[in-house]
Amino acid sequence: MKALHADGILYRDLQIEDLLIDDHDNLILRYKFEGPRQELRASSVEGLFCAPELLSHSRASQVSDWWSLGVIAYQFLTSKPLAELYPNGISTHTRLAFPKDISVEARDFLLKVLTVAPSERLGRQGAHELLWHPFLAEAASN
Numbered sequence: 001m002k003a004l005h006a007d008g009i010l011y012r013d014l015q016i017e018d019l020l021i022d023d024h025d026n027l028i029l030r031y032k033f034e035g036p037r038q039e040l041r042a043s044s045v046e047g048l049f050c051a052p053e054l055l056s057h058s059r060a061s062q063v064s065d066w067w068s069l070g071v072i073a074y075q076f077l078t079s080k081p082l083a084e085l086y087p088n089g090i091s092t093h094t095r096l097a098f099p100k101d102i103s104v105e106a107r108d109f110l111l112k113v114l115t116v117a118p119s120e121r122l123g124r125q126g127a128h129e130l131l132w133h134p135f136l137a138e139a140a141s142n
Contacts, residue, residue, distance in 0.1 A: 001029065001069065002127040005062045012060045014068035015049045016075065048083045052090060052116050066123035066130060070113030077106055082114075092116045109135035 001014070020028040051067035054060055071082050078099055082090070085097060096114065098107050112122035113130070123130050130136060 001065055002131075004029075005065070005127065010060045010062065010065060012054065012064060012068075013050050014065060014072065016072050019072065048086065048089060051118065053118050055089075058118075061118065062126070063118045063121050063124045066113050066121060067118075069130075070110060070122075074110050074114065077102055077110070090114065090116060103135070105133075105135035109133050 004010070014029075018030045020030055022028055049068045049071050051060075051064035054064055074080075074082050074096075086094060090096075094116075096111060098110070109122070109130075112133070115121040118124065122133065
């Protein structure tokens with residue numbers, strides 16, 4: 001995602017099915033450029049993969065992609081799709097539920113990347129904010 005952003009490309013509606021694993025267990029991001037997409041995929045909206053600001057027709061930004069990454073991370077870490085737990089979406093008043101065994105670092109990462117306000121979301125100042133977060137540092141060391 002960082003490489004796409006460096007080239008000025010925004011994903012806008014990254015979903016779990018856009019992530020693939022190759023024969024060497026490397027994570028591959030599937031991206032098919034189809035020109036400037038006007039419509040978000042319905043499955044992205046229904047699955048809460050789209051950042052809340054995109055639903056109000058705000059312009060996509062890098063921080064919108066970090067929301068999508070947070071939704072995917074939430075499902076990986078909790079084994080539950082965010083949309084299943086919050087079928088009406090996420091608002092500023094939503095309190096995210098976490099399993100008891102999720103680490104403090106993982107919880108903090110998810111809370112910060114799934115912040116509704118894009119101006120307050122982790123990654124608003126660039127990918128380095130995510131990469132330097134203690135959760136990702138912890139994950140990289142494991």
